[in-house]
Amino acid sequence: MTLIDTRYRIAVIGGTGPQGKALAYRFARHGHTVVLGSRAAEKAAPVAAEVAERLAGVEGAGEVTGAANADACGDADVVLLAVPYDGHDELVATLPLAGKVVVSCVNPLAFDKAGPHGRVIDGGEGSAAESAQRIAPDAAVVGAFHHVSAVTLWGDADYLPDEDVLVCGDTDEAKQVVIELARCVTGRDGVDAGRLRLARQLEPLTAVLISINKKYKTHSGVRISGI
């Protein structure tokens, strides 16, 4: 049994981090093929094996393998950027992204003793997703999956019906691919949240969720009411 309409080959850049690994798990669990990327292939392989092992016996699950980041992109349809913002631009510049759907879940945050807040990019007129689009002009960059906690993603629930995946982008076709990929997480379509520049709003919202997590001792997420 599988819910997916299209089986994609998805490269997860930064796939050994908690968010990348957990999203790789959700994508493969739903039936997509995942190549989990890291700086070195030998770092990616054991994490890919761990994800694959968790999926052993899950009917319809996709294959999960490991590779160096740039190699992972090779024949991927979709490339997920799940990397820290520090070093993001330099890393993106090394990846062969032309012609691909590139999904950014990067959250540029700053932390100090008063807690987390949004990191200011391009004087407030930029975002990690927009930076990726500028660096890879022949890719179709989409922002999504910013707000779902790695802990919840890696948890035991089949799907996360209380969460929404907010999807922003300027290319309708690419955005539609990611709206469909959201089903891997929530069991239903992602929410079309508008243009790519709204990543300026989506990315730092994670600072609010982290504040809520600390206060309420939880792993919070976002749900849109009224749709």
Place this chain on the structure above:
Amino acid sequence: MTLIDTRYRIAVIGGTGPQGKALAYRFARHGHTVVLGSRAAEKAAPVAAEVAERLAGVEGAGEVTGAANADACGDADVVLLAVPYDGHDELVATLPLAGKVVVSCVNPLAFDKAGPHGRVIDGGEGSAAESAQRIAPDAAVVGAFHHVSAVTLWGDADYLPDEDVLVCGDTDEAKQVVIELARCVTGRDGVDAGRLRLARQLEPLTAVLISINKKYKTHSGVRISGI
């Protein structure tokens, strides 16, 4: 029957606008006394009368009257700023806010042919709520009620259980007052979203909701999952 623990006297600055009027209605409906402010008392009076008329027969509803903005603040415990961002700073500077809990639901947005997005304040390191706090240093400014649609607030539902009111602020006592005031809208406490500077994230999130509203022909809101 009333759910409230404390009856406040609430001034709604910009109370003749859709957001101010609708929040005034919710506060008074829940039992608080509301003075609806406008630039001129004679503009406030008919709107206050309209709200009061809607509440005729609602058991426990508070009184709603109109006044000029500065006069409305006079003996208020809580002052809600529900004004456009254009002219916000100049207006706030004219109000007697010292010693009061000041709630900002101001959404500084910019619009162009690609739709709405967050307006950049202080190079990305500011927000309307922080501006109000700077202009009125002896007030306790709290950010809240940014995301609940005026149409939904003015609607027929007793409470809006699918919405959350996110509350940010640096003064715990003032924040607690507003967390309680959220019950007027949702029927339950607001969500403590952290420090006042997170208004930088909460205010422009409204641009995302407006985009969603246009796409899905709805009046969307935000709910936090996991709490």
